[in-house]
Amino acid sequence: MSLELVLFFVLAAMAIGGAVSLILQRHPIHSALSLIVVMVALAGLYLLLGAEFIAAVQIIVYAGAIMVLFVFVIMLLNAGVEARTNVSRMARYVGLPLGFFLTVELAYWIAGGAGRQAPVSAGPTPTRELARMLFREFVFPFELTSILILIAILGAVVLAKKET
Amino acid sequence: MSNLVAQHPVLVVAVIKIAVLMFLLLTALAYLTWFERKVVAHIQSRWGPYRAGPHGLLQPLADGLKFLFKEDVTPSGADRFVYYLAPFLTLSLSLTAIALIPFGPGEFKLFGQRTSLGIANLNIGLLFLFAITSLGVYGVALAGWSSNSKYPLLGGLRSSAQMVSYELALTMSVVGVLLLAGSFNLREIIAAQQGFLWGWLPRWNIFASPMPQVIGFSCFFTAAIAETNRLPFDLPEAEGELVAGFHTEYASFKFAMFFMGEYASMITVSCLATILFFGGWLSPFPQIGALAWMRYLPTALLAAGSAWLVWDGIRYETLLGKIVLPVLGVVLAGLAVLIALPGANDFIQGPFWFLAKVFIFLFIYVWVRGTLPRFRYDQLMAVGWKLLLPASLANIVLTSFAIVVGKR
Numbered sequence: 001m002s003l004e005l006v007l008f009f010v011l012a013a014m015a016i017g018g019a020v021s022l023i024l025q026r027h028p029i030h031s032a033l034s035l036i037v038v039m040v041a042l043a044g045l046y047l048l049l050g051a052e053f054i055a056a057v058q059i060i061v062y063a064g065a066i067m068v069l070f071v072f073v074i075m076l077l078n079a080g081v082e083a084r085t086n087v088s089r090m091a092r093y094v095g096l097p098l099g100f101f102l103t104v105e106l107a108y109w110i111a112g113g114a115g116r117q118a119p120v121s122a123g124p125t126p127t128r129e130l131a132r133m134l135f136r137e138f139v140f141p142f143e144l145t146s147i148l149i150l151i152a153i154l155g156a157v158v159l160a161k162k163e164t
Numbered sequence: 165m166s167n168l169v170a171q172h173p174v175l176v177v178a179v180i181k182i183a184v185l186m187f188l189l190l191t192a193l194a195y196l197t198w199f200e201r202k203v204v205a206h207i208q209s210r211w212g213p214y215r216a217g218p219h220g221l222l223q224p225l226a227d228g229l230k231f232l233f234k235e236d237v238t239p240s241g242a243d244r245f246v247y248y249l250a251p252f253l254t255l256s257l258s259l260t261a262i263a264l265i266p267f268g269p270g271e272f273k274l275f276g277q278r279t280s281l282g283i284a285n286l287n288i289g290l291l292f293l294f295a296i297t298s299l300g301v302y303g304v305a306l307a308g309w310s311s312n313s314k315y316p317l318l319g320g321l322r323s324s325a326q327m328v329s330y331e332l333a334l335t336m337s338v339v340g341v342l343l344l345a346g347s348f349n350l351r352e353i354i355a356a357q358q359g360f361l362w363g364w365l366p367r368w369n370i371f372a373s374p375m376p377q378v379i380g381f382s383c384f385f386t387a388a389i390a391e392t393n394r395l396p397f398d399l400p401e402a403e404g405e406l407v408a409g410f411h412t413e414y415a416s417f418k419f420a421m422f423f424m425g426e427y428a429s430m431i432t433v434s435c436l437a438t439i440l441f442f443g444g445w446l447s448p449f450p451q452i453g454a455l456a457w458m459r460y461l462p463t464a465l466l467a468a469g470s471a472w473l474v475w476d477g478i479r480y481e482t483l484l485g486k487i488v489l490p491v492l493g494v495v496l497a498g499l500a501v502l503i504a505l506p507g508a509n510d511f512i513q514g515p516f517w518f519l520a521k522v523f524i525f526l527f528i529y530v531w532v533r534g535t536l537p538r539f540r541y542d543q544l545m546a547v548g549w550k551l552l553l554p555a556s557l558a559n560i561v562l563t564s565f566a567i568v569v570g571k572r
Contacts, residue, residue, distance in 0.1 A: 029246065029309060036302070056291035060335075064298025065328070071302070072324045072346075075309045075317065127288065127348065 008048055009164045015041035025038050032067060039063040053127040177277045182263070183282060189262055193427045194224035200530045208532035218477075218485030228420070236416040239311055246310035251418045253347060254303030254425035261296045261432045263498070264289050268445050268514030281515065289350040293436065294335055297391065301327045303425065304393070304410045311413035319409030323393060326544060330390040330565050332396075333552035337383035339454050340563040341369050341440045344377070354444035364450060368443035375566035379559040381441045383552045385528075388433040390548065392426060396536040397544060434525035435518075445514035462516045463504040472495035 018037035024030045039062045046055035134142055198213065198220065205212030213220030239249065266282035273279070286292055301324050308320015342348065345356040359367045369377045388396035398409075411422045449455045470493040477489025479548055503512045539547065 027243075029243070029306075033246070033249075033306075042374035052286070052288045053291070056288050056295045060291070060298050064295065064301070064331075066436075067303070068298075068301050068324060068328055071305055071309075072321070072328075075305065075321055095404070 004048060008045070011041045011044040011048070014038075015045070029071065029083070032070045035070070036063050036067050039067065053130055118129060173275060173277055177274050178283060178539075180274065181283050183278065185262065186259070188241065189259070189428065189431070190424075192431065194228065196427050196431070197227065198224050199526070200444075200533070203527070203530045204534045207531070218480055218482065219490050221488075231417050231420040234416040234493050236418065237413075239413045241312040241314060243310040243312070243414070246306050248418075249412065250307035250310060251421035251425075253306070254300065255421040255428070257296055257300050258425040258428035262428065262435075263291055264293050264350065264442070264511055265432065265435045265439070266354070267518055268511075270511045270514055271512070277484040279328065285351060286349065287346045287371065290338065290348045290353070290440075293432075294331075297334075297429075297432075298331055299527065300391075300425075300429065301331075303422070307414065308410035308423070311410075313413050315407045316410050316412045319412070322541065323410060326393075326397065326548075327391055329545060329548040330387045331550070332389035333383055333548060333556050334391055336553065336556035337380045337387060338350050338440055338559065339560045340375065340377050340380040342371055343560070343567060344369055344374070350439050351443075354439055354446065357443040357446060360450050366446065366448050368441065370441045374570040375563040377441055377559070377563070379555055380563075381437070381557065383556040384440070385437060387548075387552055388437065389529070389532065390544070392429045392433055394426070397539050399537065401460060406525050430529055431522070434522045434529070437525050438518060438521040444521075445518040446515050447513065459509055460504060462512055463500045463509075466496050466500035466503070470494070470500060480512050493535065562566070 015038050018034045018041060022034035022038065025034060039058065043055045043058040043063070046058060062105050106125075201223070202212040202220070213223040216222040216226045222261055226497050240246070263283040264286065266280065266285065268281040271278050304327070305320045307325040308316040308318075308323070311317070341353065345353040347356070348354060357366070357368050357372070361367055361371065361373060365371055367373065372380050389395075411419055414422060447458065449458050450520045473493030473496060477486060477493060480486050502508060
């Protein structure tokens with residue numbers, strides 16, 4: 001087995017294990033930590049695909065900023081252990097069949113060869129190319145997103161002001 | 165497994181380099197604590213550590229042994245897993261960051277593999293460093309939360325707020341450097357700073373021609389001190405209000421791990437300041453005939469140090485000092501001769517200037533600690549959001565303008 005393959009399986013196991021643990025943990029902080037493990041494992045997978053910039057941004061933005069806020073809020077509210085309830089009727093009669101159906105469908109597509117196209121890219125994509133694409137071809141959606149985020153910031157400030 | 169090793173000789177070389185760097189770094193960490201205590205002591209007209217070994221040189225060893233043999237208390241009701249995870253996270257992240265630092269331009273051969281000084285040479289080196297620093301918050305925040313005690317919780321909350329706020333200014337302040345260098349690669353950033361203005365002023369980013377990065381550097385260094393939780397921004401562990409902040413409930417070696425993590429981040433930040441703004445391993449003197457003797461500056465400094473050690477050792481009060489200090493002096497003299505040899509002399513130039521600059525930044529760190537009082541919490545937030553962030557944004561705009569105008 002090549003080193004890349006070994007790394008792939010390790011990172012994939014980390015991501016899946018983290019995701020499962022995220023659902024199974026009963027304490028919010030433990031769930032948040034599991035989610036961080038998933039994020040870091042995904043960053044590692046991006047790195048294996050040669051997308052260095054995306055990998056670094058994945059860690060900086062998701063693991064380093066968004067998840068810090070999650071942890072911060074959980075600490076601030078001092079949230080305790082969740083009580084475990086029985087599975088609700090809705091989940092039992094609608095959720096379980098739908099989940100089963102989704103698994104069968106995914107298995108069917110993968111067995112049918114849906115994932116066997118040529119790899120997206122070979123070798124690392126330079127950040128320069130990424131920037132060129134973002135600021136030339138996709139500049140309109142990019143600016144639109146930044147306006148959206150600005151509106152969200154303004155909304156947060158307005159909501160925070162109301163409290164006092 | 166042996167097949168894997170044979171297929172990847174790069175891995176073997178990397179592991180050896182990591183082991184050597186780890187040894188050097190941990191020794192440097194230990195003696196950084198000694199250095200800090202000595203300098204702060206002299207700032208405050210004291211002697212500092214003097215009893216353990218001549219000039220207190222064995223103090224780090226004594227401290228380390230003490231940390232190892234102290235009773236390791238875990239508070240009742242602590243979240244065991246997270247409580248143990250936090251110090252590991254802090255120390256391993258700050259040690260990982262060092263792997264990205266290039267220490268010199270030279271290359272050498274190891275098992276037939278050409279390899280450079282420094283462990284990893286990434287295209288996104290700087291981004292990766294920031295990614296690791298951005299994870300550093302967790303160590304402090306989780307330590308505060310998992311201790312199940314109110315002072316650490318408050319310290320952890322403060323520190324998460326502080327580190328998130330200052331990370332923004334820290335990242336923004338280096339964008340100017342990135343615009344000038346056009347690369348995230350730390351080696352390329354240093355290479356872009358080569359040459360001299362008017363024949364004598366080095367083209368380091370702090371003096372760079374279209375737009376000197378003075379604002380960028382001030383924002384960077386201030387934010388970096390806050391990011392490493394050092395005075396005057398050490399509110400997470402403000403001992404007057406919070407006992408010791410996030411690590412109040414940690415004892416023994418787990419406390420030592422937080423301590424080592426903090427000092428390792430100090431070293432990383434000093435290396436980063438050197439690389440980004442002060443030309444990394446580049447010499448501050450132009451390569452002209454009149455200054456050719458400059459290449460023997462490391463030798464001269466070491467020789468002076470060795471002469472002083474021998475002179476001081478002979479007059480030292482204790483017998484141990486009378487033996488140890490002159491022996492150290494002789495060792496230094498041997499090193500001085502060794503690095504004057506033609507082959508070694510070329511190789512040592514880069515690392516010498518790099519380490520000299522890093523040392524100056526470490527001294528400034530200690531100097532600031534010994535001089536400035538701690539900020540109040542609201543002042544800290546105001547400095548971060550109302551001063552550093554706008555200033556670093558203004559630096560980006562000004563630098564971009566200067567580059568565009570300069571190109572016309």
